[in-house]
Amino acid sequence: xxxxxxALSNNGNTKFADWVAYEVDVSNFGNTPGRKWAVEPLLxxxxxxxxxxxxxxxxxxxxxxxxxxxxxxxxxxSRYWSELNYLSNITPQDKDLNQGPWKNLEEAVREAVSFRxxxxxxxxxxxxxxxxxxxxxxxxxxxPSSYFKVVYELSGKAAAFIMDQSSKRNDKxxxxxxxxxxxxxxxxxxxxxxxxxxxxYSRLGC
Numbered sequence: 001x002x003x004x005x006x007a008l009s010n011n012g013n014t015k016f017a018d019w020v021a022y023e024v025d026v027s028n029f030g031n032t033p034g035r036k037w038a039v040e041p042l043l044x045x046x047x048x049x050x051x052x053x054x055x056x057x058x059x060x061x062x063x064x065x066x067x068x069x070x071x072x073x074x075x076x077x078s079r080y081w082s083e084l085n086y087l088s089n090i091t092p093q094d095k096d097l098n099q100g101p102w103k104n105l106e107e108a109v110r111e112a113v114s115f116r117x118x119x120x121x122x123x124x125x126x127x128x129x130x131x132x133x134x135x136x137x138x139x140x141x142x143x144p145s146s147y148f149k150v151v152y153e154l155s156g157k158a159a160a161f162i163m164d165q166s167s168k169r170n171d172k173x174x175x176x177x178x179x180x181x182x183x184x185x186x187x188x189x190x191x192x193x194x195x196x197x198x199x200x201y202s203r204l205g206c
Contacts, residue, residue: 001042001088004080006070008088009189010040015049015141016091018189019124020069024113030077037066040088046139048087053137057092060135062143062165067093069123071106091125092134092143093165100169101176102147105161105204108173109151112203119203123149126162126186148183150191151204157197159204162186174206 001008006022037051057064069091072084083089093102113119125144133143145165152158160183161176184191 001040003083003086005075005078005083006089008069010043010047010088012047013140013142014125014127014144015047015139016125016144017069017088018187019122020089021120021122022070022074023118023120024074024109025118026113026115028075028078029073029110030081032073032076033081035066035072035085036082037085037087037090038082040086043088049090049134049137049139049141051087053134053139053141054090054092055136057134057136058095061132062092062134063095064092064134064143065095065098066090067098067102070121073106074110091147093147094167096169097147097163097165097167101163101167101171101173105149105173108204111205119200120152120154121149122152122191123147124187128164128186131165148178148187150180150183150194151200152192152194153200156192156194157200158194159200159206160196174201174204177201177206 008017008020011018126146129145131143150160162178
């Protein structure tokens with residue numbers, strides 16, 4: 001599915017996107033306008049979880065935030081910023097992960113771009129281990145145990161990371177790097193033809 005600022009592949013079985021892809025461009029930066037959760041109009045309510053399904057998740061064993069896959073802060077200046085709050089772009093993400101190394105990596109990506117020097121990102125959930133379900137969700141779903149992020153240039157040079165839901169708030173995202181081969185072995189779709197390169201890690205502060 002293609003939106004105005006990101007594309008995603010929704011999975012009706014897990015109720016979350018298998019992947020979300022977007023460009024980080026300084027022209028879309030701005031002050032975060034807020035959060036008003038909404039159903040993706042192109043998908044409908046039965047393809048994703050609903051806002052009420054996240055109730056009590058933060059105080060449950062999951063300790064889960066509503067985690068944006070394409071980050072709102074990277075598109076706060078776009079006229080289409082509200083699309084970032086579609087529930088198709090949201091997953092239950094442990095609060096220490098979401099507010100710690102995951103957030104810090106998203107900030108590093110924004111800090112690494114400049115005029116005509118965008119970076120591109122593919123991100124999504126992994127289901128490596130069994131996880132408890134959302135306590136108030138009334139639909140079948142599958143909570144991710146980890147998340148991946150691939151950051152790359154149009155040249156094909158890339159950096160890749162995997163972060164578990166058990167990540168600590170003060171964990172360093174640079175210590176979460178992985179090879180593309182390792183990541184590819186954990187997903188069922190084929191990544192673009194990319195090559196890990198230290199230059200991209202360096203741009204991200206690693």
